[in-house]
Amino acid sequence: MATSNLKHALFCAIITLVVSYPILGFNLVSQGTSVGLEGANPTTVTAVFLAALAVFLFQLFRDQIMSGLGRVPKPALPTTRNMSDATRVRMQNLIILFVVIGAAIWPFLASRGSVDLATLVLIYVMLALGLNVVVGLAGLLDLGYVAFYAVGAYTFALLSQYFGISFWVALPTGALLAALFGLALGFPVLRLRGDYLAIVTLGFGEIIRILLNNWTSLTGGPNGIGGIPDPTLFGMEFGRRVKEEGNISFHDFFGIAYDSTHKIIFLYLIALVLAVMTFFAIRRLMQMPVGRSWEALREDEIAARSLGLSRTGVKLSAFTIGAFFAGFAGTVFASKQGFISPESFVFLESAIILAIVVLGGMGSQFGVILAAIAVTILPELAREFSEYRMLIFGAAMVLMMVWRPQGLLPMRRIHIHLDKPE
Amino acid sequence: MLDAYFLQQLINGLTIGSAYALIAIGYTMVYGIIGMINFAHGEIYMIGAYTALIAITGLAALGVAFLPIVLLVALICAVIVSSSAGWAVERIAYRPVRGRHRLIPLISAIGMSIFLQNYVHLAQGSRNMGFPLLIEGGFRFGAEGDFQTSISYIQITIFITTLICMAGLSWFIAKSRTGRACRAVSQDLGMSSLLGIDTNRIIAATFVIGAALAAVAGLLLGMYYGSIDPLFGFIAGLKAFTAAVLGGIGSIPGAMLGGLILGVSESMTSGYLSGEYKDVVSFGLLILILLFKPTGLLGKPEVEKI
């Protein structure tokens, strides 16, 4: 046993070296048209050897380490288990209420930059909640989710450019159009098995991006579309000067000095309201027959069919509803940026949203919201780490699947009270 | 209709297509055995290309210029590094989640793909690197002044290498002990392990073989395209997967056929429409095939097990 362990540990260490040394130990440098080679700095090389050593030691003492880890008591999570269910639900609602009120007051105290970032966080919250329906509840791996986000954003951009349509008209239009796209794309592909579906949605996402990039006459191609209007509040504009005839500007109406943060805060509040709406709408859906059938299909498709659930119908509803919320988020995003281009809708974006759902806990709304906040804010806080962001996301996705596939804050089943039958 | 320009597109398509086929083997074999899409396979191919480039530049720095030696060393390095990476990926990201709910290995694979992409990105930068065309020259035919069809030596190399690899692989699967075990495991994993086949070993072997072939493709396509960057595995991986599905996933001749069809339709799109839309065409092809003939051209129909 010991010798086979030693052999295996040695093998693993060598593999570590082979995989990391050539890539990390040498740096390719462009020299005009040709390429030169430099040795990496000694710290990197030392790190590579240390990593190999660590792998060796871990594999050698694997059994001991694993059994040691098993003995470490699991950190006791605060449980609400002994609370009655009615109390828990009431507590939960109270907490949500406080958080929402806090979130609504906060922008008036915070800096302009952080409010802007918070708006982005809320957009990601919407996206992640929407994707959570598709991936977490219905169990459909959609890798092209960003396409629906793009549909929402481009709907607003194009409608405002060509027809001068305002944010408030574009918001439902964008979401409905995204949903329609979801329906149209979903209809043919949802018959496919899970892994095929993943790759086909990925393909669709790429196709949409390529089309946006190349249909220059309509979308401006890689240059994107600018001049997307800000939302208005009952016809009041937030710019210094009124752009549209008949409108009045916000600061004139209230007789206060012009401040560009008004607009930022207003957008943030819109995003907050939409995110909260998304949250409650989906929470409600989860307790409705449609939401239960999503989960049923995820758990056992054959059993679901045998009970009269139409596979296509159920999947389509999840796909469409997920797309709808992505369209919402897209419209807000377009309005926040004032400018959009295909670059904002690459596969990486889909991967980030997926990472949020997976890390938070598939199906768990609270988990997904927390993960959206963490994933968007952490790279901003630790800027020196921001280039490692995707590396860490990738690794985290693997580790989560291996060790904790239910996510950081796993989904909790809702307790259903039954009256005792006579 | 068989004019010189058409012929040129056909040749270009067959070249690219045969390289796709080499990558597609990795998808098709892994899918055949454990029924999952190895999303990180494109990255394994990209790592192969990078290793080959590092080896080539390193040898040039050392003053080794004899072409066969350079190619051979680059090939060996690429194959070793990629195979090791393939083995490690299976060990770290797939084996622990094997047999869990089908979403879990898939997400793990995507995570691995993102990780490897950014690993190379961080180590080697995001800029694309010029890849020296070691096999230069070729020959042209057709009337002077008209459009001349040309075949370069690198195209011939790619095509022939692919044929050799495919033949070798087919022989290996058909005749060798490991190959027989591979077939048994892909028929019935549980039964094979009851019969004393070390299924873990066979699955690992599948990953290693797929990775090695991807590394060969990495070297060849690196030279053919003339530059590489950390993202170049991702799209190539998708293309190769499309090829595998097109031909019928699980089938090795299918991968070859699918690769060639895909390569040709892509180069025809580039040649007659626009290079921008070639990805659209290949994704479109993938979607159509999955919708209308999900078993691919040479795949066997699956019966749903209830």
Added chain:
Amino acid sequence: MLEVRELSMRFGGLLAVDQVSLDVQEHEIVSIIGPNGAGKTTVFNCMSGFYKPTGGKILFGDKEIQGTPDYKISRLGLVRTFQHVRLFNRMTVVENLLVAQHRHLNTNLLAGLFKTPGYRKKEQKSLDRAAYWLKRVGLLDLANRDAGNLAYGQQRRLEIARCMVTEPKLLMLDEPAAGLNPAETRELNQLIISLKEDYNVSVVLIEHDMSLVMEISDRINVINQGRPLAKGTPDEIRHNDDVIKAYLGEA
């Protein structure tokens, strides 16, 4: 009420079911028995719409249903269980029963989102029906447990309850006694008879447990190697030479 006429199912070169006929009348328990691999489950899969038979007819009432999609068949009132229990494991016991009643709760999305009184009423009804059946199969106290955490015998009963909340006309049970201990099998016996007697549901049963089959079946169909071998009452089957031969092998 159900009639299967000369049903055949071919997979590639393999003829799994060859000209099997059977019929089920109202208020009747009919069993299909036969050695392993005889094609019993394939017959079930054709009847429940999972496979499209390559030959023959299936009549439900006077409607031909061969080749009708699975989910539509179950909506007609033909519901089945599976040889290996198929529950929605990560959903609670009561949720399993609510999923099955989606048809009874088929209101539009907005009514549900805003909890209209009409929606609430229907929801309460399906909760009551779920509670009734949970009590009937003795799982009421476990209503909020994850279905995947139940003991095997409980899972079997839950699967039957899940079928019953859809208010089927015909219930198809695929080896319901597999893996149960003798006490549980006896309970199951009672349950199946009660489904017929008290709820007026006809039952088609695939089963290996001969004591169960002989005790509760009104009629029995024997299939061997995909072909019909014999049919009749339990007594007739018990004394049929062909059946004895098929089960014991030729001596």
